[in-house]
Amino acid sequence: MNLTITPSRLGDKPPVTKAYPEFLPQIGEERFRKMVSDHYELLKNSSIKELFPIDDPEEFEAAKKHAADFMIQICGGPAYFNASRGAPQMGRRHAPFAITAEARIVWLELYAQVLSRLIEDGVSEANIESFWHYLEVFSKHMVNTPSNNTFAF
Numbered sequence: 001m002n003l004t005i006t007p008s009r010l011g012d013k014p015p016v017t018k019a020y021p022e023f024l025p026q027i028g029e030e031r032f033r034k035m036v037s038d039h040y041e042l043l044k045n046s047s048i049k050e051l052f053p054i055d056d057p058e059e060f061e062a063a064k065k066h067a068a069d070f071m072i073q074i075c076g077g078p079a080y081f082n083a084s085r086g087a088p089q090m091g092r093r094h095a096p097f098a099i100t101a102e103a104r105i106v107w108l109e110l111y112a113q114v115l116s117r118l119i120e121d122g123v124s125e126a127n128i129e130s131f132w133h134y135l136e137v138f139s140k141h142m143v144n145t146p147s148n149n150t151f152a153f
Contacts, residue, residue: 001125006136008104008140011143012140012141013141014137016138016141018134019127023075026127027127031121032075033064033068035115036067040063040067042113043107043110047106051097051098066084098144099143100147101147102147102148104139111132
């Protein structure tokens with residue numbers, strides 16, 4: 001399975017392609033929410049944990065729900081995010097957080113771990129890779145702080 005992270009710099013805004021429409025039905029909403037929750041649990045112990053409300057269990061669970069609602073909606077499911085939070089405007093929502101290219105890499109590396117487990121659940125590699133491609137490109141849009149390195153992925 002190809003879950004490659006491509007280089008990114010502040011200001012990169014490449015066109016985003018959504019996951020295959022078959023991804024959400026194949027994984028199912030319950031498993032999708034578990035996937036997002038598993039990702040957040042990995043983030044809780046990562047080098048970018050300060051970007052997440054790990055010290056407040058209620059806020060942390062709400063962040064998981066918001067993330068799952070957004071991703072389900074993006075993948076063609078019900079508009080849960082819009083119903084509970086309004087229009088996504090993800091750049092604006094993430095503006096208060098210092099997201100560097102390095103933080104993006106950590107976020108993606110942890111998502112790659114979670115996505116790799118979906119093979120065991122019978123989700124096709126093609127569908128997983130299509131969702132990965134969405135995450136990998138979309139995450140470039142969230143980088144909002146200059147990198148600490150002169151060249152960053």
